[in-house]
Structure formats: structure tokens, C-alpha cells
Amino acid sequence: MQNEELATQTIERKQRHVELCLEGDVDFNKRSGFERYEFRHNAVPELNLNEIDLSTTFLSKKINYPLMVSSMTGGYNGATQVNAMLAEACEALNIPLGIGSMRQALESETHRESFSVVRRVAPTIPIFANIGAAEVAAGLSRAQTKLLLDLVRADGLIVHLNATQELFQPEGNTNFKGVLAQLKKLCRAISVPVIAKEVGNGISGDAAKRLIDAGVQAIDVAGAGGTNWQKVEELRFTEQFNQDTRFTEGGLRELLNWGIPTAVCLEELKRLRRSKAYRSVQVIASGGITNGVEIAKALTLGADLAALAKPFLKAAFEPEGADAVKQFALRLMNDLRATMFLVGAKNIKSLKQTLIEKKS
Ligand SMILES: Cc1cc2nc3c(=O)[nH]c(=O)nc-3n(C[C@H](O)[C@H](O)[C@H](O)COP(=O)(O)O)c2cc1C
Numbered sequence: 113m114q115n116e117e118l119a120t121q122t123i124e125r126k127q128r129h130v131e132l133c134l135e136g137d138v139d140f141n142k143r144s145g146f147e148r149y150e151f152r153h154n155a156v157p158e159l160n161l162n163e164i165d166l167s168t169t170f171l172s173k174k175i176n177y178p179l180m181v182s183s184m185t186g187g188y189n190g191a192t193q194v195n196a197m198l199a200e201a202c203e204a205l206n207i208p209l210g211i212g213s214m215r216q217a218l219e220s221e222t223h224r225e226s227f228s229v230v231r232r233v234a235p236t237i238p239i240f241a242n243i244g245a246a247e248v249a250a251g252l253s254r255a256q257t258k259l260l261l262d263l264v265r266a267d268g269l270i271v272h273l274n275a276t277q278e279l280f281q282p283e284g285n286t287n288f289k290g291v292l293a294q295l296k297k298l299c300r301a302i303s304v305p306v307i308a309k310e311v312g313n314g315i316s317g318d319a320a321k322r323l324i325d326a327g328v329q330a331i332d333v334a335g336a337g338g339t340n341w342q343k344v345e346e347l348r349f350t351e352q353f354n355q356d357t358r359f360t361e362g363g364l365r366e367l368l369n370w371g372i373p374t375a376v377c378l379e380e381l382k383r384l385r386r387s388k389a390y391r392s393v394q395v396i397a398s399g400g401i402t403n404g405v406e407i408a409k410a411l412t413l414g415a416d417l418a419a420l421a422k423p424f425l426k427a428a429f430e431p432e433g434a435d436a437v438k439q440f441a442l443r444l445m446n447d448l449r450a451t452m453f454l455v456g457a458k459n460i461k462s463l464k465q466t467l468i469e470k471k472s
Contacts, residue, residue, distance in 0.1 A: 119220035122187060122215055123223065126191065127188040130191075130194070132347055134429060136344070138344045139343075140338060140400065143373065144335060145376050148471050159456060164453060164459070165459040166445055166459075170416060171267070175237075178418060178448075179205075180208040182334075182419040186212040187214070188216070191223065192229050195229055196230070197437060198428060201434045201441065203233060203235070203237050205438060205442075208238040208240065209239050211239065214227055214243055215243060215244060239267055241268070244278075245288060245295075248291060249290050254301065261302065269298075269304060270306075270307045273311075274310070276341060276342055280341065280345035282348055296327055305328075307328060308330075308332070309396070310332070313371035314336055317384045320393070329393065330393060332398055333378060333381065334399045335378075337374050337399050338398075338401065338402075338421070342367060375413060378395070379413060381414060382414035396416065396418070404443075404444040409468060412467075
């Protein structure tokens with residue numbers, strides 16, 4: 113396929129993803145796993161609610177809340193406005209922002225503004241560039257890597273591992289051969305941290321171990337329980353080819369439910385981090401998080417930060433735009449603060465040491 117045709121395909125795909133996420137039934141049937149956990153009420157918290165400190169650090173940067181807007185979009189007409197709103201809210205809150213896959217910026221010069229806008233609007237927060245594992249496996253040149261990082265003056269590079277999505281995607285790239293070796297090269301070649309991230313199917317303890325051995329400094333588990341990319345791509349497949357599914361009925365049912373729930377990923381990573389070699393890796397909890405009590409549970413299960421994608425996209429499309437994103441984030445943080453008050457945790461460090469019960 114010609115480069116231009118490829119670029120057009122990427123532009124149309126990124127736009128359709130946003131439309132389907134706003135309109136379609138694209139959530140997992142299975143849940144994120146946080147519902148199986150419950151905090152114990154502390155009847156004597158010995159705290160003033162107003163003095164609870166939600167600030168923390170992530171990859172050596174001080175941020176106001178343990179919250180991040182997860183990678184979503186860029187690379188089509190209209191993405192500039194969405195990314196500007198997300199960036200405005202993150203800058204006001206002093207929280208990190210991950211931007212959507214920048215593959216389109218490597219394929220053509222049109223729409224690069226949809227990425228670079230975030231740094232103009234948000235000069236001080238940590239911003240993470242984003243590229244897919246399939247592009248990494250194919251080998252990124254030095255110039256391509258530099259472009260990804262320079263476009264947003266990135267504080268780090270997120271590599272998204274989306275094998276299930278590529279598998280379902282009508283035009284998906286399912287060649288992941290050599291991805292770990294290329295990832296290792298990439299981690300050595302750049303001076304900012306690399307974060308490995310799923311897109312909703314989860315990263316197990318074993319997969320995390322291989323990624324950390326390759327040199328990544330943070331893992332975003334992006335587990336199952338929220339946005340389901342099998343569903344998004346299956347919808348695109350049926351509308352693109354005007355054709356029924358490629359799978360058997362039973363196979364499709366199983367595959368649409370494929371993925372490790374977010375809380376299970378966190379349990380496995382917590383176990384992995386008990387060994388010295390893996391202790392320093394930072395962990396982001398994402399995938400199906402919808403409220404701040406779940407964020408508290410995620411932090412207690414070992415995460416350093418929680419990230420949400422689709423709920424922030426929906427907020428950005430409300431009439432108040434950036435302000436709706438900001439207000440939603442602050443409501444999440446009110447949930448978190450309330451939970452910390454009721455368990456008696458005065459800051460994020462003490463929340464992380466709080467006991468949590470798993471319901472049988
Ligand atoms: C519209 C949309 C586009 C997305 N595009 C990307 C992307 O380009 N790169 C990426 O790493 N993740 C992408 N994601 C995945 C999210 O970052 C996240 O991992 C996933 O949606 C699960 O989080 P959620 O349940 O909070 O939505 C996208 C999500 C949405 C909703």
C-alpha cells in the first residue's frame with residue numbers, strides 16, 4: 113500500500129475510534145476486579161479531611177494528584193480540539209497526560225498540530241508520546257523516534273501493546289515478532305523513560321517481567337473491565353466489509369471477553385515488585401476505572417497512579433469541554449479523599465500501606 117493511502121487509512125481509523133467510543137456499546141462484559149475488594153472502615157481516623165494530601169511523584173515529577181489522562185487521540189481533523197481540551201484540564205490540575213498513537217505523524221505531515229498543540233497548551237505537566245508495539249517491532253529509525261519526542265517535548269514514550277486490537281482490526285498489523293529486542297534497543301537509545309502499556313487486555317506479572325528486563329521504567333496495566341478494543345474493531349470490521357464476523361459464535365464470545373482484569377494485573381505486579389530487581393518499576397492502574405474509590409483500591413494494590421481514558425473523552429465532549437474534564441477529575445479526587453478519610457490515610461504513602469480485604 114502507498115504511504116499516502118496508509119496515512120489516509122490511519123486518519124479515518126483514529127476518527128472512527130473516537131466516534132465509536134462515544135456512541136457504541138464498546139465496554140467489556142467482565143468487570144475490572146475492584147468490586148472484589150473492600151476497605152475496612154476506620155472508626156477513629158484521627159485526621160482532618162481538609163488536610164489530606166493527594167500529591168505524589170511519578171517518574172521523578174511532582175504532581176498534584178495520583179491521576180493521569182490516558183492516551184487516546186491525535187492525527188485527524190478535530191483531534192486538535194480534543195487534545196487541547198484534555199491538555200488544558202491536565203495543566204490546570206498538574207497531572208500527566210498521555211497522547212494518542214502518533215503513528216499518523218510518522219506517516220504524513222498533516223495533522224501534526226493535533227499532537228504538538230498539547231505542549232503549547234500545557235507547558236509544565238509531564239506529557240507522554242505514544243507509539244504502537246507493531247511500529248516498534250518493525251524498527252523505528254532514530255529520526256522517527258526524535259520526531260515523536262520532539263513534537264510534544266515528551267517526558268517519556270508510551271509503547272502500547274495491543275495484540276488483541278490489531279488481531280480484530282480490519283487492517284491490523286499482527287506481526288509482533290522481535291518486539292522485545294526492538295523495545296530493548298529503543299529503551300537504550302532514548303534519554304527519557306519508556307512506559308509499556310496495554311489498551312484494555314492487561315499486562316500479567318510474567319509479561320511485565322519481560323518488559324522490565326527489556327528496559328521499560330513503568331508499566332500501565334490497562335486491564336480488562338472498561339473500553340473493549342475487540343468490540344470497537346469488530347464493529348469497524350463489520351461496517352467496513354459489510355460482512356459478518358470471521359469467527360465462530362462461541363469463539364467470538366470468548367475472544368470478545370479476552371483479557372486480564374485490571375485488579376488481577378495489579379496483584380501480579382505487586383508480587384513481582386517484591387523482588388529487588390523489579391521494585392523500582394512504576395505502575396499505572398488503568399482499564400475500567402470509573403470512580404475514586406476504585407483509584408484508592410488500585411493504589412492500595414500497589415499502583416503509583418491511576419489513569420482513565422474513555423470517561424475523560426466523554427467529559428471532553430460535554431458542552432463545557434476542558435472544564436467538564438477538570439470537574440470530573442476533581443470529583444474523582446473527592447471520592448479518593450473521602451476514602452482516605454474513612455480508612456485513616458493522611459497521604460498517598462499511608463494509603464498504599466492500608467490493608468484491603470478481598471471478598472471470597
Ligand atoms: C478513543 C480512544 C482512543 C484510544 N487510542 C489509544 C492510543 O492511540 N494509544 C494507546 O496507547 N491507547 C489508546 N486508547 C486506550 C486507552 O488509553 C486505555 O488503555 C483504554 O481505553 C482502557 O481505559 P478505559 O477503560 O479508561 O477507557 C484509546 C482509548 C480511547 C477511548
